[in-house]
Amino acid sequence: MTDIKVPAGVGWTAFTTARGRAQESLRADRLFDDRLAGVFLEEAIAAQARDGAEGLIVRPVHGEGISRLADIFSYYFMIRTPFYDERVVHAVRAGCGQVVLLGAGLDSRAFRLGLPAGVTVFEVDQGPVLEFKDAVLAKHDAVPTGRRVPVVADLRAGWPEALAAAGFDRAAPAIWVAEGLLPYLPAADCDRLLDTTAGMSAAGSRFTSEYFVRPPVESDAVDDSSSARDRATWRSVLDMLGTGPAAASPAAWLSAHGWVAGQVSSVTGEGQARGRPAPEAFARPGGMEVWLFDATSS
Numbered sequence: 001m002t003d004i005k006v007p008a009g010v011g012w013t014a015f016t017t018a019r020g021r022a023q024e025s026l027r028a029d030r031l032f033d034d035r036l037a038g039v040f041l042e043e044a045i046a047a048q049a050r051d052g053a054e055g056l057i058v059r060p061v062h063g064e065g066i067s068r069l070a071d072i073f074s075y076y077f078m079i080r081t082p083f084y085d086e087r088v089v090h091a092v093r094a095g096c097g098q099v100v101l102l103g104a105g106l107d108s109r110a111f112r113l114g115l116p117a118g119v120t121v122f123e124v125d126q127g128p129v130l131e132f133k134d135a136v137l138a139k140h141d142a143v144p145t146g147r148r149v150p151v152v153a154d155l156r157a158g159w160p161e162a163l164a165a166a167g168f169d170r171a172a173p174a175i176w177v178a179e180g181l182l183p184y185l186p187a188a189d190c191d192r193l194l195d196t197t198a199g200m201s202a203a204g205s206r207f208t209s210e211y212f213v214r215p216p217v218e219s220d221a222v223d224d225s226s227s228a229r230d231r232a233t234w235r236s237v238l239d240m241l242g243t244g245p246a247a248a249s250p251a252a253w254l255s256a257h258g259w260v261a262g263q264v265s266s267v268t269g270e271g272q273a274r275g276r277p278a279p280e281a282f283a284r285p286g287g288m289e290v291w292l293f294d295a296t297s298s
């Protein structure tokens, strides 16, 4: 059996988002059901216990108590998930036979959205993330509904070639999903990602993503009452962040890089619309906010 190892560095952030989805999936009034998220967490926690992990620890869904940081993470990842789910489902119904998850992490849409067998889901991420994911999926005999194609690549350079080698067809429409990715990239790489995806997109293609309205800072998520672990975790996340797009709003940015802006929403706006009001860190004036948006090929 393949050894299950938890990725370090930015790959570790995939566990924070999976944890938010696992927590939401346990609620009676859940907005979605991501059972694999809990499986990934359990396997990661077992691997870290076995290997004696230092530094960034994968936290269980239960037993950690409530904290400001935990509230922020849970809310953000719980709210954005259905926004992307709906876009993928609608795009596939409209004829996109390719779903490209840029920075796929532990995304389980290939398994849980009931995508038709003819749809290919390309999952682009770093080697250690996809190795962990593949090992856990194999161990649990998880079977995607469509065709799942992992693509190991660095999304700052060289990934279009890797995607083409994996079978991506530029002549056929695709939906590009960059969920939780852009904030980790420098602005120039974000611009290039938009230009490149636009250039690789057949008519009818779509793009959907997100970025922070302003750069997050330490006081957004921790304060003097926060645990040392929460403070260290948030510091690590802040240190991993790039600048994200250097654009004040998504619509102008998208149109400057080959895409036609569609819906521009926000995490708090989506939360209101779904009956889940934001916690204090998002709701207070000047607090954290994240654009969520989609676009179509021009």
Ligand code: SAM
Residues within 6 Å of the ligand: 010, 011, 012, 013, 014, 017, 018, 102, 103, 104, 105, 106, 107, 124, 125, 126, 129, 153, 154, 155, 156, 178, 179, 180, 181, 184
């Ligand atoms: N999209 C997933 C989700 O929402 O659960 C994962 C989001 S996680 C916050 C960010 C992901 O982007 C990680 O899996 C990380 O490995 C990946 N990532 C960040 N920078 C990358 C790069 N330069 N090349 C490839 N993957 C990258």
